[in-house]
Amino acid sequence: MENQILAVCLPQQGSLPSSAFEVLSVAKNLAAQSQGKVFAAVCGDKAQTLAKNLSVSGVEKIFAVEHPALATNNDEIHAQAISKILEGNKFGAILFPGTIFGKSLAALMSARLKAGLAVDITEITMANGKIQAKRAAYSGNALATVSVAQETALFIVLPMVFPQAEKNAATPEIVPIPFAPQEAKMEYVSFQPEASSEIDLGTAERIVSGGRGLGNAEGFKIIRELAETLKAAVGASRAAVDAGWITYSHQVGLTGKTVHPKLYMACGISGQIQHLAGMSSSSTIVALNTDPECPMMKTASLSVAGDLYEMIPLIVAEIKKRRGG
Ligand SMILES: Cc1cc2nc3c(=O)[nH]c(=O)nc-3n(C[C@H](O)[C@H](O)[C@H](O)COP(=O)(O)OP(=O)(O)OC[C@H]3O[C@@H](n4cnc5c(N)ncnc54)[C@H](O)[C@@H]3O)c2cc1C
Secondary structure, X not given: OOOEEEEEOOOEOOEOOHHHHHHHHHHHHHHHHHOOEEEEEEEEOOHHHHHHOOOOOOEEEEEEEEOHHHOOOOHHHHHHHHHHHHHOOOOOEEEEEOOHXXXXXHHHHHHHHOOOEEEEEEEEEEEOOEEEEEEEEOOOOEEEEEOOOOOOEEEEEOOOOOOOOOOOOXXXXXXXXXXXXXXXXXXXXXXXXXXXXXOOHHHOOEEEEEOHHHOOHHHHHHHHHHHHHHOOEXXXXXXXXHOOOOOHHHEEOOOOEOOOOOEEEEEOOOOOHHHHHHHOOOOEXXXXXXXXXXXXXXXXXXXXXXXXXXXXXXXXXXXXXXXXO
């Protein structure tokens, strides 16, 4: 295997998000196992400035492709830019962040390169000169170990699973790549951020989640009250989302967001494997449930058996009392 590894660091709204640093830490880990070298790709309308801020040690070079056409998430144009980097460089592994854009770009690159792609990996190792990755299979009921047969293997890194590469005083060499985009069949129309004043689930340090045990949509009032008291984000199980009690953007789990906050409070959530897949790496899990035998109560660091409608007001009152009102 070629032991050069490329981490594709995708900007979001003009800066490099946490997913870019997660991809870099995975690349560094893989390089450490294979005596390999880590390279980063930054494509955007301000790629050179972003590359200068990518001060992560252990990165050999940062390929910066800068062009106004790369300001938006047009898969085709970005695939052209990455292909340009690949013209003069060979990589054994190319890693993409598991964001919506990262996933569609990785799929397009996999088709262009006729290279295998492992999606949503949660672990990556070198074994007998071959990269092996782990990913959830059968709705999270099993873990698959996958490897790619081609010389270049593509991987999508599941967000919020790996640590972020630390920024320090490092100054990796920046290699500007000249780029003139070809006409694309795809047109970028607009970006409409979700109107929300709530704390972002993906980066929250504390999350209070509600499930079917709430009984109805009104139940999220009490969840929001607890979340506000704790300055936490609001999460939900798929059962609550499917019932229409809260929007999908709050869903935690296999088909929702993967989170790892310091505190995760699961209120009226049974803890089915698909939900646990999204939050079991939380530092402290507190479960409030009427059923002491359910999986969430067994997984939690602290399990409190009882009716959430009785417990949450007591918890809120106690926090307020300790804070002095
Ligand atoms: C392909 C696939 C993907 C999926 N993806 C996801 C996903 O991303 N996220 C996800 O969450 N699920 C997902 N699911 C669904 C998952 O299997 C479960 O159905 C779902 O997580 C159950 O949600 P729940 O725990 O809220 O509901 P339930 O399993 O019905 O649990 C409700 C809990 O509330 C408790 N309860 C009831 N009343 C009270 C009360 N008054 N006070 C306290 N506790 C109470 C009950 O004891 C019970 O434990 C997926 C399923 C499939 C097949």
